[in-house]
Amino acid sequence: MSEAESEILDLFLASAVFVVMFIALIIVFVINYQRRLWRQNNKMRQMEADHQKSMLESAHAAMEVTQKRIATDLHDDIGASISTAKLYLKEIEGGEQVSEILTKTMTSLRRIVNDLMPPTLADFGLKPALQELVQQANQTDALKVELDWMATQKRYPEKVQLVVYRVAQELLNNSLKHSKASFIGFSVSQDGDILLMGFRDNGVGFVPSEVEMNVGLLNMRSRAEAVRGNFEYRSSPGSGFQARLEIPISEVKTASHGDH
Amino acid sequence: MTDFTWVGTVVVLVPSTVALFRYEHFDGPILPRLAFLVWWNALVEVLVTAAYYSGYGNNMPLYHIYMAVEFALLSWVFWAMLPEVINRTRWLIGVGVFWAMILSKAFKPDLFLEFPSLLRSFESLILIGLSIVYFWKVLQKAEEPLLLRSPGFWVGAAVLTYYGSTTLVYAYTDYIMEKSDELFTAVWSVLAILNVVFYSMLICAFLCQKPKVKS
Numbered sequence: 001m002s003e004a005e006s007e008i009l010d011l012f013l014a015s016a017v018f019v020v021m022f023i024a025l026i027i028v029f030v031i032n033y034q035r036r037l038w039r040q041n042n043k044m045r046q047m048e049a050d051h052q053k054s055m056l057e058s059a060h061a062a063m064e065v066t067q068k069r070i071a072t073d074l075h076d077d078i079g080a081s082i083s084t085a086k087l088y089l090k091e092i093e094g095g096e097q098v099s100e101i102l103t104k105t106m107t108s109l110r111r112i113v114n115d116l117m118p119p120t121l122a123d124f125g126l127k128p129a130l131q132e133l134v135q136q137a138n139q140t141d142a143l144k145v146e147l148d149w150m151a152t153q154k155r156y157p158e159k160v161q162l163v164v165y166r167v168a169q170e171l172l173n174n175s176l177k178h179s180k181a182s183f184i185g186f187s188v189s190q191d192g193d194i195l196l197m198g199f200r201d202n203g204v205g206f207v208p209s210e211v212e213m214n215v216g217l218l219n220m221r222s223r224a225e226a227v228r229g230n231f232e233y234r235s236s237p238g239s240g241f242q243a244r245l246e247i248p249i250s251e252v253k254t255a256s257h258g259d260h
Numbered sequence: 261m262t263d264f265t266w267v268g269t270v271v272v273l274v275p276s277t278v279a280l281f282r283y284e285h286f287d288g289p290i291l292p293r294l295a296f297l298v299w300w301n302a303l304v305e306v307l308v309t310a311a312y313y314s315g316y317g318n319n320m321p322l323y324h325i326y327m328a329v330e331f332a333l334l335s336w337v338f339w340a341m342l343p344e345v346i347n348r349t350r351w352l353i354g355v356g357v358f359w360a361m362i363l364s365k366a367f368k369p370d371l372f373l374e375f376p377s378l379l380r381s382f383e384s385l386i387l388i389g390l391s392i393v394y395f396w397k398v399l400q401k402a403e404e405p406l407l408l409r410s411p412g413f414w415v416g417a418a419v420l421t422y423y424g425s426t427t428l429v430y431a432y433t434d435y436i437m438e439k440s441d442e443l444f445t446a447v448w449s450v451l452a453i454l455n456v457v458f459y460s461m462l463i464c465a466f467l468c469q470k471p472k473v474k475s
Binding site for chain 2: 001002005008009012013015016017019020022023024026027030031033034035037
């Protein structure tokens with residue numbers, strides 16, 4: 001090969017090597033840039049999820065405060081007025097019938113107040129509140145409701161108690177409304193730092209994919225997520241309904257301290 | 261044939277074999293189309309080698325057919341990689357124009373016996389352009405966390421590397437062929453090395469597995 005030909009070959013070789021290196025640099029840049037972009041987007045998504053979670057938590061907290069206020073108003077104002085009215089009616093002739101109506105109204109009022117903010121939960125803790133809930137549902141022979149309490153404590157942080165109680169309330173209401181069950185069972189236990197509540201009924205069951213957007217189920221899940229917990233359920237036609245709620249106690253405590 | 265050009269010829273058989281064994285595991289339209297491309301290239305290399313040993317001197321007419329089909333198949337692969345840029349109509353127009361350019365040589369049939377430097381460079385520029393568009397699109401979206409597991413990435417990188425580095429060589433191949441056989445063989449050896457790089461990247465594309473979603 002002549003010198004000129006060698007130079008041409010060198011030129012081609014050099015240009016090929018230069019182009020390959022340049023392209024390799026471009027590719028490395030693309031990979032790095034894209035990874036950075038992905039990390040950034042991931043971070044944004046995480047922040048968005050955290051924000052939504054905190055919004056949800058605030059919404060639940062606001063709801064609880066409102067329910068508590070309504071319950072207190074109902075109990076203190078209307079309850080007191082009805083009791084006073086009943087006293088006056090004793091002195092009026094023929095007032096027994098009205099008094100009876102007022103007694104029934106008072107019973108309904110107590111039930112509404114209890115649903116809104118159970119005083120037992122605040123005063124005595126989760127176990128007595130759930131026992132009361134179960135007892136109220138156990139009014140007929142057609143349905144048996146049981147609570148199997150295996151946890152070591154009776155009381156838990158306020159947020160934990162409230163979430164467990166609200167989820168239990170929702171599960172019981174759903175079951176009473178839709179399942180046609182003859183048996184409903186609750187179990188509460190503690191595994192280390194996790195408080196577990198199990199639920200099962202022997203009702204008609206349902207296809208989960210058909211009720212994915214059910215408000216009650218979504219609400220229970222969002223309540224659990226608001227305290228970094230987990231809510232899962234399973235069901236199929238003819239095999240009842242089973243649900244499981246898990247709440248990390250220390251995380252709720254930490255979050256509560258953080259809130260203050 | 262030198263050792264280098266031998267390697268450049270035989271190397272296509274490796275991705276062809278990989279594609280054959282992995283064909284049923286391919287996910288999405290990119291890899292099956294790429295498989296047809298490497299099978300076509302392998303077939304041509306076998307025919308060229310057979311022609312060489314049977315004493316058939318000038319294989320340039322076959323090279324024109326090879327180039328026409330290769331362009332159609334590669335742009336078909338890019339159609340799968342860039343569905344928002346290439347659609348059926350655009351692909352048909354592009355391939356039609358390229359084929360028309362090749363067939364226009366029929367007015368002067370002797371041209372089929374020469375290396376199509378101009379057409380090869382034109383093809384390279386289009387494919388480089390498509391690769392750049394692919395990487396531009398990749399830069400704009402952040403949904404693909406594991407880029408190295410994406411077959412499109414390897415195809416884009418292979419095409420950009422190979423055609424980017426060979427365009428200059430192809431542009432002057434007819435000149436080099438006229439100038440000296442020795443120089444032509446030497447330059448073709450450089451192309452053989454780039455062939456190895458190209459097909460190695462395509463093997464990576466064939467071995468890409470869809471990342472498993474953690475439950």
